[in-house]
Amino acid sequence: MSVDKNLKILIVDDFATMRKVIRNLLKQGGYENIVEAEDGAAALKILKSQPVDFIISDWNMPNMSGLELLKAVRADDELKALPFLMVTAEALKDNVVAAVKAGVSNYIVKPFTAEVLNEKIEKIVKSLAA
Amino acid sequence: MDVRFINPFLNGTVQVLKTMAFVEPKAGKPFLKKDSLARGDISGIIGLTGSARGSLALSFSESCILKIVSNMLGEEIKSLNGDIKDAVGEITNMVSGAARKELETLGFNITAAIPTVVAGKDHSISHVLGGPSIIIPFETPQGPFVVDICIGGVGGK
Numbered sequence: 706m707s708v709d710k711n712l713k714i715l716i717v718d719d720f721a722t723m724r725k726v727i728r729n730l731l732k733q734g735g736y737e738n739i740v741e742a743e744d745g746a747a748a749l750k751i752l753k754s755q756p757v758d759f760i761i762s763d764w765n766m767p768n769m770s771g772l773e774l775l776k777a778v779r780a781d782d783e784l785k786a787l788p789f790l791m792v793t794a795e796a797l798k799d800n801v802v803a804a805v806k807a808g809v810s811n812y813i814v815k816p817f818t819a820e821v822l823n824e825k826i827e828k829i830v831k832s833l834a835a
Numbered sequence: 836m837d838v839r840f841i842n843p844f845l846n847g848t849v850q851v852l853k854t855m856a857f858v859e860p861k862a863g864k865p866f867l868k869k870d871s872l873a874r875g876d877i878s879g880i881i882g883l884t885g886s887a888r889g890s891l892a893l894s895f896s897e898s899c900i901l902k903i904v905s906n907m908l909g910e911e912i913k914s915l916n917g918d919i920k921d922a923v924g925e926i927t928n929m930v931s932g933a934a935r936k937e938l939e940t941l942g943f944n945i946t947a948a949i950p951t952v953v954a955g956k957d958h959s960i961s962h963v964l965g966g967p968s969i970i971i972p973f974e975t976p977q978g979p980f981v982v983d984i985c986i987g988g989v990g991g992k
Contacts, residue, residue: 726908
């Protein structure tokens with residue numbers, strides 16, 4: 706089964722450069738339908754106002770962290786089934802455990818390549834379809 | 836400063852720049868720095884707390900960081916603009932994360948703050964512990980940069 710490249714992906718990161726880097730890596734995988742938010746609070750506003758198929762979020766952000774966003778998404782009846790990929794520099798065991806407990810779909814530790822990012826997306830989408 | 840802290844930051848720096856910017860920096864011999872003067876044109880600084888405490892700075896020469904960020908973004912950047920400052924913060928964050936992951940295997944559980952970025956000729960770096968710091972110099976084909984660390988164990992670690 707191939708993954709629909711028209712998935713609408715929300716990139717959440719407080720660093721505009723990192724959002725641009727992730728956008729470029731996604732384009733290499735054929736994903737062009739992308740929206741961006743600079744923190745968890747801005748991401749929630751987007752999620753409440755337009756349909757999104759997939760969330761890729763940083764962990765450390767001001768206003769609302771990636772973990773807080775993940776918890777908010779999983780607590781919302783309309784959003785709770787959304788695939789959520791955490792992309793972060795936080796590789797400590799405690800962080801991974803906290804994200805898994807909160808219901809993260811998968812986890813990528815920075816730095817990463819386009820291949821790793823696209824593999825994770827495919828893995829998540831295919832597991833949901835199974 | 837405990838020499839066990841040096842390699843994780845060295846390895847983390849190489850890993851981040853190789854993976855995200857396709858640049859393979861060559862590390863030189865570390866040395867002690869007693870003043871607060873930055874050894875580059877733009878620096879990212881991040882505070883570290885937990886079972887070790889201190890701060891990490893990465894200071895890049897202009898030519899070096901322009902190439903690194905151009906590679907990261909896939910477009911040529913010609914001056915130290917907002918994208919560069921943003922990227923320096925993110926690179927500092929990633930190096931900190933990679934180094935802390937390696938330090939975790941040595942028994943150090945360290946968390947990091949949000950990085951800040953300072954630019955300009957002869958800017959200074961204020962380490963949390965005051966100093967002195969250890970400089971790990973790096974060379975790239977486009978110019979030098981340094982990793983500037985001042986960190987110490989807490990509670991007898």
